[in-house]
Amino acid sequence: MAEVKLFGAWASAFSIRIEMALKLKGVEYEYIEEDLNNKSPLLLKYNPVYKKIPVLAHNGKPIAESLVILEYIDETWEGPTLLPKDPYERAQARFWAKFLDEKCLPAMWKACWSTGEEQEKAKEEAIELLGFLDNEIKGKKFSGGDSIGLVYIVGNFVGYWFGIIAEVVGLEIVTHDKFPNFCKWINEYNSCSFVKEYLPPKDKLTARFKAWFEASHASK
Amino acid sequence: MAEVKLFGAWASAFSIRIEMALKLKGVEYEYIEEDLNNKSPLLLKYNPVYKKIPVLAHNGKPIAESLVILEYIDETWEGPTLLPKDPYERAQARFWAKFLDEKCLPAMWKACWSTGEEQEKAKEEAIELLGFLDNEIKGKKFSGGDSIGLVYIVGNFVGYWFGIIAEVVGLEIVTHDKFPNFCKWINEYNSCSFVKEYLPPKDKLTARFKAWFEASHASK
Incomplete structure (x- = not known):
């Protein structure tokens, strides 16, 4: 084996x-x-x-x-495919996975963990990027493969981690009136049985990031 | 068609x-x-x-x-392949293409165009990254596919553009004693008939970047 x-x-x-x-x-x-x-x-x-x-x-x-x-x-390995078969759809999946990783994730992370002017800039950037995502997700699966595709897997930060961290640090940028499609997608993401089964439990992640948040405040 | x-x-x-x-x-x-x-x-x-x-x-x-x-x-499209067939070799080609794009290129670009402390930091980073490249290239084709593969194509900035820009701005970080394998690879890159035929001529690129360099100095 x-x-x-x-x-x-x-x-x-x-x-x-x-x-x-x-x-x-x-x-x-x-x-x-x-x-x-x-x-x-x-x-x-x-x-x-x-x-x-x-x-x-x-x-x-x-x-x-x-x-x-x-x-x-x-x-x-065989089994459900992460990327679609069609080259154009594969390119789209790779584009959005790259976008989530290189643009959204750094901006959203910074918006959570930075302070002052740097945080304001990161929030603005995150909001602009969320606008693109909200528009892209509209009426689509935003998965990038079979039901759980590349984009779905790479989207674990924006779909799951970000909400937990934002709550811990008290950041409110993802609102239903601003990003209705993105919010709908997050709800679907969080109620997916695969996500529920395989992602770390929310309370465990919350405790980890709370400890980080308190440590970062204590050191200031 | x-x-x-x-x-x-x-x-x-x-x-x-x-x-x-x-x-x-x-x-x-x-x-x-x-x-x-x-x-x-x-x-x-x-x-x-x-x-x-x-x-x-x-x-x-x-x-x-x-x-x-x-x-x-x-x-x-059919024809010579950009990526190797073997999944592990494909992963290696993707890894190095990503490394060239996300790490080397920004650091080398910044080392050329920034000034003062920012430039010193970028130079240090570029030198560290070039060390990894020099080590990786040693005795290898560093192509990532058939003779002209993905890594070779993505390597056009470090293999061709960077030398031209570095000369224009007077930056000397790529020396034969420090990076012998990388220098050998650059020589091979620049004498490859495909590169000679399809890349913009050196004098044209030099003139373009000289104009940029002079404009950036005039504005300071």
Whole structure:
């Protein structure tokens, strides 16, 4: 049997993406929880460039960067596909996954964790990006594959993590009157059985981010 | 015949990537040069999120973001492949293409165009990243597909543009004693007939970036 190891961290949306994909495909794997303050020598050997989780090692061969790993999983194992078959639809899925990762996620993260002028700028940017998402999601599945596709998996931060963190830090930018389609999508996302089953429980994530928030305030 | 249109800018490495791929595959296309100071309504309609070139329109259906377009081209047209067949090698090609695009290119661009402390920081970062590249390239083709693969095409900025811009602005960070493998690769890159034939001539690019450099100094 092929040996599959995942080096991850339970509270990381990037790490959970890989677990979502492996579970969807029915791939058995060994999960290694990394201490992000004291990363293991094997993780650093496997990902010397970024020194980050997640890393997937398949028969001892490592792959880093969650979007790259997701495509690898889709190409390597059978089961429900993460990317559609049609090249144009594949391009659209890749475009939105990249957009979520490179634009939305950094702006939304910064809007939550920064302060003052930097936070105001990040909020403005996040609101603009949410406008694009709201428009794109309108009347669509916004999944990027079968029912749980690439975009759905990569969307775990905006669909699940962001709401939890925003509540912890008291940030209110996602309102139903401004982003009705996005809010509808989030509701669907959170009531999906796959998400409920495989994502970390809300109370556990809330406690983790509350601890971060309190620590960041205590140090100011 | 399928209608293929490329909205680009002749001096942009991102735009030329798409031309390299289309030419490699033998795809006929109409090229539309965009004025980046006054972008066409069609470009803005096709890429409302980023409002950037390149955009490929295939039978009126637009695709943005050069890495996404390159995968689309590889999946849509026959001819030499941009990505290898083996899933692990594909993942490696995607990893390095992403690394070139998201890490090297911004740091190298900033090292050229910023000043003072910001420039020093960018130079340091670029040197660290070049170290990873130098190590990776050692004894390898660093192409990511057939002879001219994805990594080779995405590498057009570090392999061609960067040397030209660095000379214009008087930046010397790529030296043979520090990065012997990278320098060897650059020499090979620049003497490749495909590169010679399809990349904008050095003197034309030099003149463009010299004009930028002088304009940026005049405005200070």
